[in-house]
Amino acid sequence: MSPVQTMPPRGYHLSKDELGADILEVAMGPHHPSTHGVFRMDLKLDGETVVDLKPVFGYLHRNHEKIAEDISYPMSMPFTDRLDYLCGMTNNWAYALSAEKLIEIEVPERAEYLRVIVGELTRLVNHCLLIGFFINDLGALGTPLLYALREREKILDLFEVLSGARMMVNYIRFGGVRCDLPEGWLGECQRIVDAFPAFLDEYETLLTENEIIIARAQNVGVVTREEAIDFSLTGPMLRASGVNYDIRKVDRYGIYDRFDFKIPIGGHGDCYDRFMVRMLEMRESVKILKQAIRDLPDGNIMGKAPKIFRPAPGEAYGRIEAPKGELGFYLISDGTPIPYRFKVRPPSFVNLTALRHMCLGHKVADAVIILGSIDIVLGEVDR
Amino acid sequence: MSLLAKGILKGMAVTAKNFFQSYYRKERLPTVQYPEEKSTITPFTRNFPFLLYDGDDAVDGMRCTACTLCERACPPQCIYIIKDKDEKGKPILRPRIFDIDTSVCMSCQLCVEVCPYEAIRMDSAFELSNENRFEGLLINRGDLLKSNDYYHALNPVEARETDDRIAAKNALAEAKKKARQKKTRLAAAKAKRPPSRLKKSPPAREKPPQPEKSE
Amino acid sequence: MPQRETGPIGDPTAITIETTIGYMGAIDHQGVIRRFPELEWDDFSGSLILSPERVDEVVSWLKEDPAYRLDYLSCVSGVDYLEKEEKTRVRNEAGKMVVKTSLSPEKMEVVYHFYSMEKKTGPFILKQRVHSRENPVVTSLTPHYRGAELMEREVYDLFGIHFTGHPDLRRILMWEAFQHHPMRKDYVPPNDYEYEPTPHGDVLQRARERREELEGQSP
Ligand code: SF4
Ligand code: SF4
Numbered sequence: 171m172s173p174v175q176t177m178p179p180r181g182y183h184l185s186k187d188e189l190g191a192d193i194l195e196v197a198m199g200p201h202h203p204s205t206h207g208v209f210r211m212d213l214k215l216d217g218e219t220v221v222d223l224k225p226v227f228g229y230l231h232r233n234h235e236k237i238a239e240d241i242s243y244p245m246s247m248p249f250t251d252r253l254d255y256l257c258g259m260t261n262n263w264a265y266a267l268s269a270e271k272l273i274e275i276e277v278p279e280r281a282e283y284l285r286v287i288v289g290e291l292t293r294l295v296n297h298c299l300l301i302g303f304f305i306n307d308l309g310a311l312g313t314p315l316l317y318a319l320r321e322r323e324k325i326l327d328l329f330e331v332l333s334g335a336r337m338m339v340n341y342i343r344f345g346g347v348r349c350d351l352p353e354g355w356l357g358e359c360q361r362i363v364d365a366f367p368a369f370l371d372e373y374e375t376l377l378t379e380n381e382i383i384i385a386r387a388q389n390v391g392v393v394t395r396e397e398a399i400d401f402s403l404t405g406p407m408l409r410a411s412g413v414n415y416d417i418r419k420v421d422r423y424g425i426y427d428r429f430d431f432k433i434p435i436g437g438h439g440d441c442y443d444r445f446m447v448r449m450l451e452m453r454e455s456v457k458i459l460k461q462a463i464r465d466l467p468d469g470n471i472m473g474k475a476p477k478i479f480r481p482a483p484g485e486a487y488g489r490i491e492a493p494k495g496e497l498g499f500y501l502i503s504d505g506t507p508i509p510y511r512f513k514v515r516p517p518s519f520v521n522l523t524a525l526r527h528m529c530l531g532h533k534v535a536d537a538v539i540i541l542g543s544i545d546i547v548l549g550e551v552d553r
Numbered sequence: 554m555s556l557l558a559k560g561i562l563k564g565m566a567v568t569a570k571n572f573f574q575s576y577y578r579k580e581r582l583p584t585v586q587y588p589e590e591k592s593t594i595t596p597f598t599r600n601f602p603f604l605l606y607d608g609d610d611a612v613d614g615m616r617c618t619a620c621t622l623c624e625r626a627c628p629p630q631c632i633y634i635i636k637d638k639d640e641k642g643k644p645i646l647r648p649r650i651f652d653i654d655t656s657v658c659m660s661c662q663l664c665v666e667v668c669p670y671e672a673i674r675m676d677s678a679f680e681l682s683n684e685n686r687f688e689g690l691l692i693n694r695g696d697l698l699k700s701n702d703y704y705h706a707l708n709p710v711e712a713r714e715t716d717d718r719i720a721a722k723n724a725l726a727e728a729k730k731k732a733r734q735k736k737t738r739l740a741a742a743k744a745k746r747p748p749s750r751l752k753k754s755p756p757a758r759e760k761p762p763q764p765e766k767s768e
Numbered sequence: 769m770p771q772r773e774t775g776p777i778g779d780p781t782a783i784t785i786e787t788t789i790g791y792m793g794a795i796d797h798q799g800v801i802r803r804f805p806e807l808e809w810d811d812f813s814g815s816l817i818l819s820p821e822r823v824d825e826v827v828s829w830l831k832e833d834p835a836y837r838l839d840y841l842s843c844v845s846g847v848d849y850l851e852k853e854e855k856t857r858v859r860n861e862a863g864k865m866v867v868k869t870s871l872s873p874e875k876m877e878v879v880y881h882f883y884s885m886e887k888k889t890g891p892f893i894l895k896q897r898v899h900s901r902e903n904p905v906v907t908s909l910t911p912h913y914r915g916a917e918l919m920e921r922e923v924y925d926l927f928g929i930h931f932t933g934h935p936d937l938r939r940i941l942m943w944e945a946f947q948h949h950p951m952r953k954d955y956v957p958p959n960d961y962e963y964e965p966t967p968h969g970d971v972l973q974r975a976r977e978r979r980e981e982l983e984g985q986s987p
Binding site: 235236485487489513 | 881916939940941
């Protein structure tokens with residue numbers, strides 16, 4: 171008898187009676203290749219099925235909020251880069267937006283456009299990387315991830331020329347952006363943006379019809395519409411569940427109302443939809459980028475920001491649609507140059523709330539891809 | 554079965570295309586073999602700060618005036634400045650100790666932005682490994698000071714802009730100084746011969762009406 | 769487990785593309801005040817101030833009322849206020865401006881930011897306020913909004929505010945054996961410095977002291 175025939179049929183399920191074992195507790199992580207950092211899932215397994223799950227984190231906790239409550243407002247800007255270290259630009263933007271609500275500063279037109287350009291480039295970077303890692307979690311080790319990294323690299327080079335750093339950009343300031351575009355930057359950006367859809371086409375050919383991905387990702391980790399709202403999910407997670415909600419459209423912060431773009435909405439709320447929503451969102455980002463580069467006006471890049479940032483007592487909550495979801499900053503000022511309360515509302519931290527619910531009843535291997543589809547970055551979860 | 558093969562085969566075709574094109578297309582394989590080959594560093598890349606000096610002598614030409622603005626603005630507090638004094642204990646406008654702890658510095662560039670004297674800039678040197686993790690990563694004044702030529706080699710555009718700004722500032726200061734000197738000279742002149750002038754001038758002003766009166 | 773109903777395998781058309789979403793409108797708070805006239809509305813920060821006993825009633829009303837439908841809880845944050853002297857400038861009887869000092873009592877707040885996804889309105893700010901820093905207890909919103917679970921755990925961990933009705937109130941970012949609540953304003957960081965690579969200043973001083981202390985302890 172060949173060994174193949176002795177293997178159980180596909181879709182097998184070993185329950186604890188068959189195994190002759192009790193419920194098994196497994197600590198998955200903190201150093202596990204598929205937990206995207208130092209994240210631990212305490213799993214209770216009945217055979218291979220997850221019956222309980224507790225996310226454990228805090229390994230990267232450095233109390234960003236406490237640090238920020240000891241230093242002045244502008245000094246916190248470089249620290250926000252380190253929250254979600256893949257999307258420095260959007261973190262900067264969210265913080266600047268909240269601070270600009272606290273003390274009314276008008277942002278010049280050109281700076282708004284620049285913010286949109288770097289923000290959407292960040293979305294491309296993040297989604298590219300996430301999809302690469304998601305496929306990596308599914309077992310396609312390396313190849314698609316490296317294709318994604320290759321494209322990301324080009325955008326990071328752009329960031330380096332613009333802001334001096336690839337990831338810790340520290341580019342956006344209260345009332346504008348730090349520096350204007352260097353010579354030739356816009357042309358290079360245009361070239362990369364124009365070439366991006368070709369990469370997306372190729373990537374879609376590689377992935378979206380792949381039977382293995384479909385078999386592994388469809389119907390896994392389903393969140394219904396109502397549950398998604400109840401769990402306060404945001405970003406692509408929420409839209410994959412069929413909720414028509416994008417802060418770029420709803421809040422119209424910055425100048426997003428000037429661009430013509432669409433919001434992809436998923437129909438099932440499973441891992442495959444979350445993957446597809448991100449894929450399509452990249453195409454929309456490319457559209458926004460093309461429009462923004464075309465319309466970029468001349469002018470100032472800094473508004474009239476006061477030299478010493480000392481807001482009047484009050485509070486402000488500013489939020490943006492970061493690539494991972496709603497990124498908010500809640501600032502309370504007591505009239506001094508140091509914030510009284512500095513609170514970050516990190517999207518991936520809140521999205522993790524639904525992890526247990528999504529994983530229950532699935533196999534261990536599915537828990538890995540469900541976690542991958544949430545798109546967490548531990549720098550932001552732990553802060 | 555045909556359904557199963559289709560998507561995967563398409564994917565394989567993409568992979569094969571990438572593989573073969575990586576031999577002759579740069580954008581398919583943009584990596585470089587690091588220690589042998591180094592990727593290009595843009596002039597804007599920032600890593601750790603350095604101090605600028607003009608002229609030949611590093612200490613005399615130091616632009617930094619030890620105003621400690623950067624020390625206060627540095628988020629992780631990694632700059633350490635002590636002001637210089639001459640033998641009599643009178644403070645001189647330059648730092649005696651200026652240390653930057655590169656193990657703490659987070660390359661944020663805030664120190665560059667606050668400096669009013671264009672004295673501190675970001676370097677892009679990146680191979681800075683050291684054997685001693687404490688003192689070895691603490692860069693002191695002597696090592697921080699780099700000449701303006703170095704800055705010009707690093708980032709010509711920005712360096713030229715900086716030079717222009719400084720020149721404009723100096724010219725402004727010069728003009729102001731001249732104006733002030735002129736003022737003081739005038740004042741001094743006034744102080745020297747006040748009575749004669751005062752006596753002389755009022756009649757000079759009253760003179761024109763006089764003929765009218767007489768007519 | 770719900771099964772996929774629409775869309776064949778691998779069909780990206782299961783994704784619909786939406787172009788129109790309503791613009792986020794402001795919320796009129798007068799309705800809440802009409803419904804609960806005894807509640808305090810803070811005009812300064814534009815928020816509804818609640819004591820923990822009323823939370824269940826008010827929140828379920830806000831969630832269900834057709835005029836509000838606050839179905840999405842965006843952000844939960846704790847705020848710690850120490851007892852503090854406040855100086856306000858007031859006009860006395862003679863019509864002169866004088867500085868009056870008053871003692872603002874210590875308090876802790878849990879701030880909730882709500883939005884309505886259905887009506888596309890928001891934000892609505894609700895603050896649970898307790899006047900005790902020793903043993904602050906507020907009501908958990910997790911039974912109403914499951915999204916509050918981790919955020920409330922974080923507030924519990926960092927501020928030491930207890931949430932009654934929370935299903936799983938444990939520390940989340942700090943480890944279980946940790947004693948204090950680091951985001952409180954009077955938190956003093958423990959003196960457990962190693963010799964840090966900061967050769968100057970306070971940190972080095974503290975590191976030295978710490979080392980001496982440790983060396984003194986060891987036999
Ligand atoms: S770059 Fe930032 S961290 Fe480094 S010395 Fe300057 S201000 Fe400090
Ligand atoms: S480098 Fe600039 S900001 Fe820092 S002390 Fe010197 S002059 Fe002042």
